[in-house]
Amino acid sequence: MGGTLRLLNGRILDPTQQRDEIADLFIRDGVVVDALSDEGGDVECLDVAGCWVVPGLIDVHVHLREPGEEYKETIASGCLAAAAGGFTAVACMPNTKPVNDNGSITRYIVEQALTCAARVYPVGAISQGSGGDKLAEYGEMKDAGAVALTDDGRPVVDSQLMRRAMEYASSHGLPIMSHSEEIALSRHGSMHEGAVSTRLGLKGIPAAAESIMVYRDVALAELTGARLHIAHVSTEQSLAVIRAAKTRGVKVTAETAPHYFTLTDEAVEGYNTHAKMNPPLRTEKDRQAIRDALADGTLDAIATDHAPHSVLEKDVEFNLAANGIVGLETSLPLSLALVRDGVISPLRLVELMSSAPAAILGVAGGTLRPGAAADVTVIDPQRIFTFNAAESFSKGKNSPFDGWRLQGRAVLTLLAGRVTFSDR
Amino acid sequence: MTGFMAEHTGQDQHFRHQHLFGIEQLSVSDILLVLNTARSFRDISARAIKKVPTLRGKTVVNLFFEPSTRTRLSFEIAAKRMSADTFNISAAGSSAVKGETLIDTAKNIQAMKPDVVILRHSSSGAPYLLARNIEAAVINAGDGAHEHPSQGLLDMMTVLDHKGRLDGLKVAIIGDIAHSRVARSDILGFVKMGSEVFLAGPQTFIPPEVSRLGATVCGSVAEAVRDADVVMTLRIQLERQNDPLIPTLREYAKFYGINKAVLELAREDAIVMHPGPVNRGVELSPDVADGSRSVILDQVTNGVAVRMALLYLILGGSKGNEGQGDK
Numbered sequence: 001m002g003g004t005l006r007l008l009n010g011r012i013l014d015p016t017q018q019r020d021e022i023a024d025l026f027i028r029d030g031v032v033v034d035a036l037s038d039e040g041g042d043v044e045c046l047d048v049a050g051c052w053v054v055p056g057l058i059d060v061h062v063h064l065r066e067p068g069e070e071y072k073e074t075i076a077s078g079c080l081a082a083a084a085g086g087f088t089a090v091a092c093m094p095n096t097k098p099v100n101d102n103g104s105i106t107r108y109i110v111e112q113a114l115t116c117a118a119r120v121y122p123v124g125a126i127s128q129g130s131g132g133d134k135l136a137e138y139g140e141m142k143d144a145g146a147v148a149l150t151d152d153g154r155p156v157v158d159s160q161l162m163r164r165a166m167e168y169a170s171s172h173g174l175p176i177m178s179h180s181e182e183i184a185l186s187r188h189g190s191m192h193e194g195a196v197s198t199r200l201g202l203k204g205i206p207a208a209a210e211s212i213m214v215y216r217d218v219a220l221a222e223l224t225g226a227r228l229h230i231a232h233v234s235t236e237q238s239l240a241v242i243r244a245a246k247t248r249g250v251k252v253t254a255e256t257a258p259h260y261f262t263l264t265d266e267a268v269e270g271y272n273t274h275a276k277m278n279p280p281l282r283t284e285k286d287r288q289a290i291r292d293a294l295a296d297g298t299l300d301a302i303a304t305d306h307a308p309h310s311v312l313e314k315d316v317e318f319n320l321a322a323n324g325i326v327g328l329e330t331s332l333p334l335s336l337a338l339v340r341d342g343v344i345s346p347l348r349l350v351e352l353m354s355s356a357p358a359a360i361l362g363v364a365g366g367t368l369r370p371g372a373a374a375d376v377t378v379i380d381p382q383r384i385f386t387f388n389a390a391e392s393f394s395k396g397k398n399s400p401f402d403g404w405r406l407q408g409r410a411v412l413t414l415l416a417g418r419v420t421f422s423d424r
Numbered sequence: 425m426t427g428f429m430a431e432h433t434g435q436d437q438h439f440r441h442q443h444l445f446g447i448e449q450l451s452v453s454d455i456l457l458v459l460n461t462a463r464s465f466r467d468i469s470a471r472a473i474k475k476v477p478t479l480r481g482k483t484v485v486n487l488f489f490e491p492s493t494r495t496r497l498s499f500e501i502a503a504k505r506m507s508a509d510t511f512n513i514s515a516a517g518s519s520a521v522k523g524e525t526l527i528d529t530a531k532n533i534q535a536m537k538p539d540v541v542i543l544r545h546s547s548s549g550a551p552y553l554l555a556r557n558i559e560a561a562v563i564n565a566g567d568g569a570h571e572h573p574s575q576g577l578l579d580m581m582t583v584l585d586h587k588g589r590l591d592g593l594k595v596a597i598i599g600d601i602a603h604s605r606v607a608r609s610d611i612l613g614f615v616k617m618g619s620e621v622f623l624a625g626p627q628t629f630i631p632p633e634v635s636r637l638g639a640t641v642c643g644s645v646a647e648a649v650r651d652a653d654v655v656m657t658l659r660i661q662l663e664r665q666n667d668p669l670i671p672t673l674r675e676y677a678k679f680y681g682i683n684k685a686v687l688e689l690a691r692e693d694a695i696v697m698h699p700g701p702v703n704r705g706v707e708l709s710p711d712v713a714d715g716s717r718s719v720i721l722d723q724v725t726n727g728v729a730v731r732m733a734l735l736y737l738i739l740g741g742s743k744g745n746e747g748q749g750d751k
Contacts, residue, residue, distance in 0.1 A: 188665050195633035199448075201548040201570030201608060204632065271549030316525060317547035319568070 004028045004043045005417060010053035010378065015351040016367040025053050027374040030417035034370040046424075048378050051411065054350045055366050056088025056375030057332065058357035060255060061152075061177075061231055061303035063324070064090070064120070067108065068097025073308040073395045075109065078328070079116035081306070081394035083420035085328040086410025088375035089119035090306075091361055093152040094130065101125035103140035110145040117413075117420040119375075121147040121361055123177060126165045130154040135165060138172045147361045150177035152231060153278075157183065159216060166226030175227040175253075175360065180213035180238065181279065190319045192265040192280040200268065202318060207286070210279050211237035218245040221252055229360055230254040232305050234279040236289035243298045253360050255303040258327060258334035259400065261290045267400055273314045273321035274400045277307065291343050294352060301360060302352045304331045308396020326396040330387055332379065334401070336408035339381070346381075378412035378424075385409060439737035443555045443562040446571035447612040455617065459581050461733035462726065468505055469728055479506035482739055485533055487554075488544040488565070489515040494700060494724065495565050495574070499542050502731035508539075508739075526550060530557040539739055543567070548605075561738045569603050575699055576609030578730040580617065582723045583654055586695050591618030596648040596690070597639075598624050598682060599658030599707055600669070602631040606699045607658060611639045624648035625680055628669040629660070645680055652690040656697045657682050657707040673706045683709035687717065695719045 005027040012023045026035045059082065065073040075092075082090050092109065094100035100109065106122045113120035124141035128134045130151040138149060149169050156162045156178075169176050186209040191197050193204020214230055218241055221228035230242060233256045245252050259277065264284050267275035275281060293299040307324025314321050335353060338344050344352070354377075358366030365375050389402035413421040439457060441449060450458075468476055484503040488496050496512065503510045513533075526545075533541060540561040543551050548568030555562040566572040584590055595614045601607045601623050614621050615638035623630065624642045635641060642648040649655055660676060663669055670676045682696065696708070696717045704710045712718065 188667075193632055195636040198602075198631040198634050199608075199637060201568050201605060203569075271552050315527060315553075317545070317553060318549045319547050 006043050006045045007053055007376070007378065008045055008047045009049035010051050012368065013052050013054045013346050013350045014368040015347050015355045016369060018347070019368070020347050025368065025376065027376070027414070027417045030374050032368050032370055032372050032374050032376075046412070048412070050380065050382065052346065052379040052381060053368070054377050054379060055354045055368050055372075056377050056413065056415065057086045057353045058089045058361070058365055059087050059304050059306065059328065059331070060091045060229070060301055060357045060360055061257075062090045062092055062306040062328065063095065063308065064092040065308060066096065066112065067105065071395070072310055075112045075120060076116050077393065077395045078306070078308070079113065079118040079120065081326070081328040081392060083117040083413045083415070084393045084410070085330070086332045086377040086379060086413055087118055087328060088377065088413060088415050088420070089121060089363065089365055091121040091123050091147060093123055093150065094125040095153045099125050099130045100141075101128050101130065101136040103137065103144040106141045106144035106146050118415065119365075121145070121363055123148045123150050123152070125149065126151040126156055126176065127161060132157050132161060135161070135168055138169055138174060142172050142174055146174065147363055148175045148177050148229065150179060150231065152177065152179045155179050155181040155183055155213060159220065162217065163220050163224060166220055166224040166228070170224065170226045175229050175362070177229045177231050178213070178217040179231050180210050180217060182209045182212045185209035185212070189280075190276060191268050192282050194265060194283055196265045196268060200271065202268070205280050207235040207237050207282065210235050211241055214238040214241045218242070218250055218252055221245075222248070222250045226251070228252045232257050232260070232279055232303070233290070233299060234260045234282050234286060236286050239289055239293045239298050243293075246298065253300040253356070254298065255301040256290050256294065256299050257303055257305045258331050259325065261287055261294065261338065262334050263287075263400060271318040272400065273316070273318055274325060274398050274402070276318065276321050276323055277305070277325050278323035291338065294338065295344050295348070300352070300356045302331065302335050303357070304328055306394070308394050309398050310396070314398050324398070326389070326392070326394045326399050328394060329392050330399060330401045330406065332410055333387070333406035333408050336379075336381055340407070374414055374417040376414040377410050379408060380411045381408040383407070383409050383411065441738070443551070444573055444734060444738060445551050445555070445562070445564050447573050447576045447609045447616070448571065450573075450616070452616060455577065455580065455613065458577050458730065458733050458737065459584060461737060462577070462581055462729040465732040465736070466726070466729040468732070469725070474505050475507060476505065477507045479503065479508035479735060479739055482508040482540070483538040484508045484510045484735065485538045485541045486510060486512045487529070487533065487541050488513065490544050490546050490566070492544050492566070494727070495544065498724070498727040499565060499731050502728050503735055505728070506732055506735060508735065526553055527557045530554050534558045534560060540735065563734060563738065566605050568605065569608070570605050571609045572605040573609050574727070574731055574734060575606050576613040577734070578723055578727040579610055579656070579697060579699075580613050581726045581730055582697065582719055583695070585722065585726070586719060587653060590614070593619040593653040594651055595619050595621045595654040595656065596624065596652040597621060597656045597658065598645055598648060598680060600629040600660045601625060601634060601658070602629050603664060604658050608637070610656060611637045615639065622648040622652070626670055645682070645686060646689055649682070649686055650689045652694055654695055654697060655682060655687065655690055658699065659701065659703060660707055673703070677706050681707055681709060682712055684711060687712060697723060700724070
């Protein structure tokens with residue numbers, strides 16, 4: 001977009017500059033520019049007083065379902081949902097059909113995304129077909145645009161394969177994202193193992209199924225020196241493992257998702273398949289531990305694990321229902337509650353949802369420094385709205401937050417200065 | 425009727441539930457209403473002509489997605505003794521094997537206007553899904569490892585027959601609690617009625633935090649059975665879905681089976697129960713299963729009466745109809 005845009009009187013929050021002040025933000029030709037050197041000319045002004053002006057949010061963990069399951073989501077519909085949620089970039093998981101395990105599929109995703117409402121960073125598969133057997137071509141995928149590697153949804157069982165993946169990924173400068181799950185312990189389970197699973201008669205997934213694999217992958221990262229990112233952390237035990245690893249200097253980062261700091265396994269009551277995901281919703285103690293870890297730095301990022309499904313996968317018996325919920329359009333409002341609850345500061349929120357995700361993926365963004373692409377999100381922290389899944393941009397309507405009254409949301413999303421969402 | 429029961433059941437009390445998903449949803453007075461109604465219906469099964477017209481014109485569908493002999497037969501006999509029309513759909517002969525979803529099946533059955541659907545399903549919670557998609561009443565005849573409320577009710581009826589009360593008793597439940605819907609319904613029921621429930625079995629059979637249901641987990645069978653009024657045993661399996669639970673049936677029988685020697689620890693007048701079918705020589709020694717304390721066949725008889733009562737209460741049969749049936 002040509003011309004100059006001036007966002008007036010917003011609260012600028014930029015963790016990369018430790019900025020938290022009321023000021024104007026100037027954008028020229030899709031780039032953030034220094035206000036002082038840029039007066040004059042044809043300037044479009046938007047008064048955003050009372051709102052936060054932050055670097056565009058980045059989600060390191062979404063499922064866009066294309067290619068292969070376009071009835072659940074497409075790259076285009078997922079990007080619209082992202083923009084509506086305040087995101088300017090997402091990293092999409094490789095468990096498409098076929099699996100994104102080679103350069104041509106990575107390239108297809110990148111090309112599909114060019115005209116979409118958000119930047120899309122493909123994450124390639126660790127193993128061919130995510131079969132857990134042979135390494136995929138990391139170099140080819142990186143050249144095509146892949147930013148990280150994971151067999152998300154299909155945890156890597158073989159420790160030697162995971163070790164080799166870390167070593168080979170390091171050679172190509174890519175991080176490994178671990179879906180940490182010991183499937184021998186979680187097999188046939190459909191919710192957290194505890195008092196609620198006992199009462200509902202559902203086979204449980206113990207917390208240990210996660211922390212055992214977090215420990216294995218931390219140990220392998222320590223062995224190989226690889227950069228490791230732990231996906232969707234849900235338990236207190238996993239946090240203890242990550243905290244200790246960070247203290248030892250292991251190159252590990254970690255994310256959690258809003259449902260893990262908002263809900264507990266009680267949400268499954270009534271066999272609600274919109275409260276079924278993997279890892280499962282845990283206990284109140286875990287929920288509190290996740291909130292603490294977001295504050296103390298053990299957790300680096302808030303990701304959604306946006307996992308759209310249709311009624312075909314969700315309107316069935318609980319144990320047969322697919323795992324996963326949509327999250328792009330509720331992530332920011334649910335995370336803003338952490339600020340209102342005094343768990344984290346506004347600046348830390350922006351770090352968790354923008355600056356740190358950019359660093360984890362090794363991509364541009366997450367900053368409002370002059371010269372950066374004008375990926376900008378304007379947040380109205382006061383706006384109260386009722387989330388109606390049926391009217392959401394995502395094709396997936398599988399949200400446990402359907403009908404929730406939420407406070408705070410993105411009211412303007414800019415991608416390189418271009419408006420991708422506006423609700424001012 | 426004991427004083428305890430009289431104070432909880434009014435003469436014209438109505439069953440407030442459209443569906444029966446589990447004991448969890450029932451109050452003490454709901455349970456007593458079912459048991460009192462069942463007792464009045466039990467006489468019908470003892471007559472030469474075992475049929476009353478109470479539910480004439482009502483359609484009862486038995487929708488069974490798991491093999492079952494006695495529960496399905498018990499519901500069918502109950503419905504027929506009340507003159508309802510019954511239809512049986514079992515998984516092998518249904519569309520389930522053709523990939524039809526439970527909701528599709530529900531909508532198709534609904535289109536034929538049944539009054540009640542009795543569901544047996546391997547998935548915990550399946551009756552809730554069915555009830556959300558059907559106008560007919562739904563009775564849970566066992567869902568996964570969740571609940572089997574008619575079994576819980578017939579167990580309470582049997583204990584009431586033999587003990588004259590349901591409060592202040594010590595009930596021991598021995599076996600695979602984790603995978604048992606009968607255990608959950610019994611724990612919830614007996615605790616609700618004011619009895620104490622003690623559980624025993626190898627830890628592989630004890631579900632996490634089961635004490636939150638109100639039961640006490642014991643370290644040994646002896647501890648659970650000591651001074652018990654009721655000793656309930658459950659059918660056990662070596663493994664489920666490749667999940668090893670116990671090494672051998674032989675070792676289980678030795679350490680957790682109920683035999684004469686273990687039963688000596690219970691009260692002199694203790695009764696022995698089992699939801700069937702019994703693994704003779706495993707969870708129950710043959711002499712105990714067939715011994716004087718065994719009330720296993722009373723449970724089966726009461727099963728028909730309890731299911732008659734449930735159909736009657738859920739289908740809203742009136743006292744007037746019942747009166748006609750008695751003449």
